[in-house]
Amino acid sequence: MHEITLCQRALELIEAQARQHGATRVTGVWLEVGAFSCVEQSALEFCFELVCRDTLAEGCQLHIHQQEAECWCYDCEQHITLLTQLVRRCPLCEGSNLRIVADDGVQIKRLEVEETNHV
Numbered sequence: 001m002h003e004i005t006l007c008q009r010a011l012e013l014i015e016a017q018a019r020q021h022g023a024t025r026v027t028g029v030w031l032e033v034g035a036f037s038c039v040e041q042s043a044l045e046f047c048f049e050l051v052c053r054d055t056l057a058e059g060c061q062l063h064i065h066q067q068e069a070e071c072w073c074y075d076c077e078q079h080i081t082l083l084t085q086l087v088r089r090c091p092l093c094e095g096s097n098l099r100i101v102a103d104d105g106v107q108i109k110r111l112e113v114e115e116t117n118h119v
Contacts, residue, residue: 003039006106007047011057018056018113026057028112034103035069035082044106065109069102 010031018026029048033039041064052058069082075095082091082100089096 003043003047004051006039007044007051010048010106010108011051011055013108014111015056017111021113022116023056023113024116025114026060026111027114028061028063028110029057029108030063030065030110032065032067032103032107032109034105034107035067036100036102036104037106038104039106041066061112067103069100071101072099073097074099 010029014026014029031044033041033044044064045062048062052060071080071082071090072078073080073090073093073095074097076090076093078090078092080090080092080098082102088098090098
């Protein structure tokens with residue numbers, strides 16, 4: 001289960017950014033999961049909640065966007081989108097000569113924070 005390691009690293013980055021901007025609490029995190037990341041969404045959600053305990057991000061709302069695999073089929077010369085990483089053939093022509101353009105990582109796309117009130 002590499003989701004725990006991904007969440008720990010993401011939390012390090014989230015807290016560093018939050019502190020750098022004077023945040024007292026992280027209220028929302030938006031993650032984009034690459035189509036070929038082999039990340040299980042339910043495991044990611046569980047691990048994220050676990051690693052956020054007793055941190056600035058505890059109780060924050062997690063938003064996950066699963067990226068689709070964009071492809072170019074050299075056989076029918078069409079752009080296609082694969083809905084699953086298990087498909088290795090073009091759904092239009094059944095060709096297997098695909099150039100797959102998909103990320104295999106997890107990216108932090110956006111943070112929502114509460115800032116310290118300056119008086």
